Amino acid sequence: MQRTCGQCDAAFEITSDDLAFFERVSPVFAGKKELLPPPTLCADCRTRQRIIWRPELHLHYRKSDKSGTQILSMYPQDAPCKVYSPEEWWSDDWDPFHYGQAFDSERSFFDQFRELLRNTPLTSASVSKTGNINSDYVNSASYLKNCHLLAGANYDEDCLYGNFVNHCKDCIDCSFVDHCELSYECVDCAKCYGVRFCRQCSNCSNSAFLFGCRNCRDCFGSVNLADKSYVFLNEQLTKEEYEKRLAALGLHSRERVKEAKAFFLKHRLRYPHRHMLGEMNENVTGNGILRSKNVENSFDVSELEDCSNCIWFHQAKNCMDCYAWGFTADECYQCLEVGDHSSRTHLSILIYHGIDLLYCNNCRNCEHCFGCVSLRSAKYCILNKQYTKEEYETLVPLIIEHMRQTKEWGEFFPFSVCPISYNESISQDYFPLGEEQARALGARWTAQSTEQGAPTPLPDSIRDCDERLTEQTLTCTTTGKSYKITPQEFAFYKRQNIPVPDTCFLARHRERFHLRNPRRLxxxxxxxxxxxxxxxxxxxxxxxxxxxxxxxxxxx
Ligand SMILES: [Zn+2]
Ligand SMILES: [Zn+2]
Known part of the structure; x- marks a missing residue:
């Protein structure tokens, strides 16, 4: 069946597989199925509406609404919500049921949910209960030690400034890297050691400016190599000749690195590129797919089966429209950050181990809840009010019927419910809009500071920099914003002979973002x-x- 998207007017298809999916995952109350309707928006518009809830690296200093102490949060001070630090949120001296509301059939559901969301304290950032060690400036991140400014990161140590960095050690300015060590400015790499400015490489070491290479060491500026060493610009050299040419490049100089980057972008175009990144798949479309089967239009995912429109999603079956996480997820639909053995959870946000949840936000270890916020280990709740199983199974179908009348049933939370501004969410990265367009969708917008300092003169070579640089506030040559080099970061540059960056972390993050292809086929x-x-x-x-x-x- 052909549909026109209610937001962008694009035509999109509801397939018989989609209809079978809704038949399979729709919730059942007292033996009666409440069928989820097929979406009214195209896949891209659905993703955009979901990921506005995810700011990743847009973090703010603000006061905790519990203790008044200064905390880091994905919700700025003026966001219309209450924010507790994770420790405060997990403590027993506050009660999410205190904010419970009885459902009012005179008002729209989303209106009532918005009220509950504004009143009920949220966790300042998305981190697991066990938290992180000496790594406070992180989001959507767990099991980190001595890390700074990471998002979408797990099991990392001594890593700085990156997104989707997992199982890594001593990596700076990397995106979508896995099991890497001592690496710098790498994108889409796995199991690499001591590499820099590499993309789409695996099992490589002691190399720079490689693209699409595997099992290589001591190589430079080359594309599509396998099992090689001492290759320079795709030419096989002797060890001595290679070392001579590499030294002549002088990559301790920022200007020489910039020249090498520009040259390599062109050099890469002489060689063929794989139409998609993926390994060990069967019947999949998308990009960055590992060990998956029957997967459609999905990106940066692994071990999925029978899933569609999923992004950064892992170990899941029968899911559609999910952004982030898994390990595991089963029969989930339209969720943003759902996982830790979740199933049949739909139209929800930030759910750790949720079973049979609908329209919930920031809930952990809950089952059979509808429209709830910040509950822990709860069952049979609606808008943070406790019911018996029988009451729950009677009331929810009535609310769903009400939502059919108001055209809310099956729709994700509208932009106007989200306390995060469009331009401080990853929606702005993937679907950039101007202020007027974002506001027209109902989203919030945060005016950006227009500070524009003069760029700080920095020595061109790392050899001419000393530790006093870490005491200075520097000004970014691209954004004009101020930034600092931490002592941990400076030691890395010095040890690795890498020039100190003249741009702030957000500018560097954007540069890497644009090196990756869009999530579109x-x-x-x-x-x-x-x-x-x-x-x-x-x-x-x-x-x-x-x-x-x-x-x-x-x-x-
Ligand atoms: Zn659309
Ligand atoms: Zn071909």
Whole structure:
């Protein structure tokens, strides 16, 4: 069935698989199924409406609404919600049921939910109960030690400034890296050691400016290598010649690094690119997919089965429209951060171990709840009020019927419910809008400070920098915002002979963001065999793009 998106007017398809999915995952109350209707928005508009709830690295200093102490939070001081530090939130000296509301059939559900969300304390950042060690400036992150400014990160030690950094040690300015160590400015890399400015590489070490390489060491500026060493700009050299050429580049200089970056961006275009990143998959479309089966339009995911429109989602089955996490999730629909053995949880946000939840936010270890905020280990609750199982199973179908009348049933929380501004959420990264457009959707918008300092003159070479630099406040050459180099960071640059960055972490983060392809698929022919393929490389891009078969033949 063909539909027109209620937000962007794009045509989109509701397939028979989608209908079967809704039949399968729809909630049941006292033996009666309340069918979830097919979406009224296209997949992109649904993602945009969901990810406005996720600010990742947009963090703010503010006061805790419990203790008044200064905390770091994804909700700024003026956000319309109450915020507790994770320790305060987990303590027993406050009661989320205190904010409970009886459902009012004269008002819309989202209006009542908005009120509950404004009154009930939220956790300042998304971190697990066990928290992090010496790593406070992080979000959507757990099991970290000595880390700073990471989001979407787990099991890291001594890592700074990155997103989607997992199982890593001593990495700075990396995005989408896994099991890496001593790496710098890398994107989409796994199991690498001592590499810098590398993309889409695995099992490489002591190398720089590599793209699409595996099992390489001591290589520079090369594309699509496997099992090589001492290759320089895709040319095999002797060890002595390689070392001579590398030393001549002088990559301790910021200007030389910038030249090398610009050169490598062009050099890469001479070689074929894989139409998608993925390993050990069966019947999948999207990008960055590992060990998955029957997965459609999904990005940066692993071990999924029968899922569609999922992003950064892992170990899940029968899920649709989920952004972030898993480990595990089953039969979940339209969620933002759902996981830790969750199932049949729909249209919800920040759910750790949720079973049969609908329209919930920030709940942990809950079952059978509807429209609840910040509950822990609760069952049969509606708008933070406790009911018996029988009352719950009678009342929820009545609320759903009311929501059918108000056209709310099956819709995700409208933009106007979210306390986070559009431009401080990752919606702005993936679906950038101007203030007027964002406000027209009902979203909040935060005026950005227009501070524009003069860039700080920095020595070009790391060799000419000393530790006093860490005491200075520097001004970014791109954004004009101030930033600092921490002593931990400075020691890394000095040890690795890397020039000190002249841009702030957000500018560096954006630069890496733009190195990755959009999370969108185009149908186009393989440039070798003309077979049709789905790829994140838009047809007008300059890369040579091959299907998996042609790429493998050419490269390995
Ligand atoms: Zn749309
Ligand atoms: Zn081909």
């Amino acid at each position: 185009w149908e186009r022919p393989c440039m070798k065999c003309a077979k049709s393929m789905q790829t994140t490389y838009a047809p007008n891009r300059p890369e040579i793009v091959y299907c998996e078969e042609c790429y493998q033949k050419e490269v390995y």
